[in-house]
Amino acid sequence: MSRLxxxxxxxxxxxxxxEVTTGPYDSYTPEQRxxxxxxxxxxxxxxxxxxxxxxxxxxxxxxxxxNECKEAMERLYKAxxxxxxxxxxxxxxxxxxPYNGSIHSQTGIVGLVPVEDSESVxxxxxxxxxxxxxxxxxxxxxxxxxSSSPISLTYKNNExxxxxxxxxxxxxxxxxxxxxxxxxxxxxVVGETAKELSELVSNKTLYITDGxxxxxxxxxxxxxxxxxxxxxxxxxxxLFPDDEMLVLPFHRxxxxxxxxxxxxxxxxISSICEIEKSDEITPTQTGRVGLYLDGQSYxxxxxxxxxxxxxxxxxxxxxxxxILFPFFGVVxxxxxxxxxxxxxxxxxxxxxxxxxxxxxxxFVMHPLEIKDLMGVAEAGELMPPKSSYLMPxxxxxxxxxxxxxxxxxx
Numbered sequence: 001m002s003r004l005x006x007x008x009x010x011x012x013x014x015x016x017x018x019e020v021t022t023g024p025y026d027s028y029t030p031e032q033r034x035x036x037x038x039x040x041x042x043x044x045x046x047x048x049x050x051x052x053x054x055x056x057x058x059x060x061x062x063x064x065x066x067n068e069c070k071e072a073m074e075r076l077y078k079a080x081x082x083x084x085x086x087x088x089x090x091x092x093x094x095x096x097x098p099y100n101g102s103i104h105s106q107t108g109i110v111g112l113v114p115v116e117d118s119e120s121v122x123x124x125x126x127x128x129x130x131x132x133x134x135x136x137x138x139x140x141x142x143x144x145x146x147s148s149s150p151i152s153l154t155y156k157n158n159e160x161x162x163x164x165x166x167x168x169x170x171x172x173x174x175x176x177x178x179x180x181x182x183x184x185x186x187x188x189v190v191g192e193t194a195k196e197l198s199e200l201v202s203n204k205t206l207y208i209t210d211g212x213x214x215x216x217x218x219x220x221x222x223x224x225x226x227x228x229x230x231x232x233x234x235x236x237x238x239l240f241p242d243d244e245m246l247v248l249p250f251h252r253x254x255x256x257x258x259x260x261x262x263x264x265x266x267x268x269i270s271s272i273c274e275i276e277k278s279d280e281i282t283p284t285q286t287g288r289v290g291l292y293l294d295g296q297s298y299x300x301x302x303x304x305x306x307x308x309x310x311x312x313x314x315x316x317x318x319x320x321x322x323i324l325f326p327f328f329g330v331v332x333x334x335x336x337x338x339x340x341x342x343x344x345x346x347x348x349x350x351x352x353x354x355x356x357x358x359x360x361x362x363f364v365m366h367p368l369e370i371k372d373l374m375g376v377a378e379a380g381e382l383m384p385p386k387s388s389y390l391m392p393x394x395x396x397x398x399x400x401x402x403x404x405x406x407x408x409x410x
Contacts, residue, residue: 003202004111005234006088006194010400011186016081017177020044021397024149027343042079044397046072047144050136062136066143073144082400083174090194091399092168093238096183097392099246106244106392107165109197110150110186110399112234113206115218122205123153124377127212128385130334137217138224141232145403149396150238151211154370155204157241164200168193175398182392201239207377209245209370209390211237231403238394242370248344249365250386251351252319254328255338256361262294265361268327274301282348283366289319290348290364292355311381314368320384328361334385341386 012020019040022028025048028036033053037046047069051059058064076082091110096103113123141147168189175186189197208215218235225232256265269275269291281290281297291298303322305312312321324330330339340360342351344367351362368388376383 003204004090004109004113004198004239006090006190007112007234007236007401008084008086008405009089009091009110010082010084010402011091011175011188012398012400013081013083014175014177016042016079017175017398018179020076020081021395022048023395024393025050025396027393041072041075042081044076044148046075047146047148048396062139066140069140070144073146076397076400085188086405087190088194090189090197091174092165092187092189093394093399094169094183094185095392095394096185097181104246104392106240106246107169108238108240109165109189109201110236110238111198112401113151113153113237113239115215115222115233115235123215124205124207124374125212125215126208126373126377126381126383127387128334128382129213129216134213134216134220137213138220141217141221142224147214147236147401147403148399149211149214150236150394150399151214152209152390152394153206153237153239154209154242154245154374155201155206155239156374157243161197161200162241164197168197182395184395184398186398205378206239207242207374209240209373209388210393231406236399236401242374245370246391247367247370247373248389248391249367250316250344250389251342251348251365252324252363252386253340253342253351253355253360254324254330254363255358257329257338262296265293265327266298269300269323272303272322275299276301281352281364283364286315286366286368287318288366289315290362292352292362292364294359295356309381310379311376311383314372314376314383314387315366316368316384316387319363319365323363344389345391 019042022044030052033045036043051065054065093110094107096105168187171187173185173187177184222232276299278297278299281292283290287302289300289302291300302315302318305318305321311317320333330336333339348364351364355362373388
């Protein structure tokens with residue numbers, strides 16, 4: 001099977017972008033999702049909704065949820081909100097966002113990648129998944145018969161592939177849309193040019209940067225079909241070069257199960273870490289973590305890990321090993337009830353505001369580098385949950401892969 005192949009894609013029409021497309025599902029609170037979906041029947045959040053978005057009496061009704069998601073997808077088809085391309089196509093997807101006073105630009109290739117590894121196909125992972133979540137996403141994929149949010153992959157860039165992608169952007173785009181948060185430009189690629197792009201990617205190792213649960217869901221759906229349903233042998237993905245990836249941290253907030261006074265906590269933490277009072281809480285280098293406690297800012301110098309594993313040298317792992325587990329009882333940071341994650345784009349002020357409101361302890365992280373993520377994946381190790389926040393994230397509802405269109409074209 002080819003490493004990267006085109007598909008008969010759907011791309012939202014420019015007149016419908018504002019009404020249909022949304023940010024990632026988890027970038028909204030349940031209350032925000034409920035408000036949006038109740039007011040807008042064509043919002044893609046009607047398709048990506050989960051059990052927590054339903055009334056309490058319906059939160060165990062998985063089949064009911066999946067039927068509602070399928071009906072919401074059919075509403076979009078009937079409303080004719082998508083451009084339809086029958087010939088299998090790759091798409092060049094450029095995202096421009098304002099960042100740190102300038103514009104960050106990221107250009108990738110959207111297409112299908114194999115769900116299963118083979119000798120010629122290697123997609124490396126670095127994050128553990130929660131089976132319950134991937135199971136629901138798998139059932140959603142099969143029930144709705146479509147996917148929209150591509151798995152985000154990265155690869156080690158080279159000049160030849162970069163030039164080929166740039167050449168594809170000289171044509172007329174099929175979509176240009178811009179708002180205060182993001183500009184999106186999409187070009188369609190077919191025929192020999194698409195074949196050339198696929199061949200240039202064919203010798204590259206791919207690394208998942210966002211979408212481990214979507215990949216696990218695709219694997220599970222294929223397994224349940226006994227490998228017989230051809231469209232499930234591949235999944236929608238976008239491939240971005242590593243030198244364009246923007247990596248931000250997930251900051252941590254932790255509740256103290258013992259409700260200790262701030263001075264007692266400082267003394268406890270300082271028993272193994274060097275702590276400095278600081279006006280600047282944001283760390284400027286690895287090995288340092290900002291600490292926000294009772295309205296005061298500090299910098300912590302983390303001890304080295306007792307492990308030789310590559311992943312355990314990362315700041316998030318060292319914080320877990322030396323502070324969160326021994327002093328706050330965080331055994332599993334993915335399921336612990338007294339831990340909260342603040343995405344980097346929300347900023348340090350949000351960490352402080354939330355800690356001021358509930359008296360939790362804030363830990364401000366330094367971002368890891370993309371090479372760290374790739375190194376952990378190459379070593380076959382898994383990062384702790386919420387180790388990195390990759391942006392910009394593709395909007396949901398911009399692309400749609402309708403599985404039935406591929407089945408009919410076989």
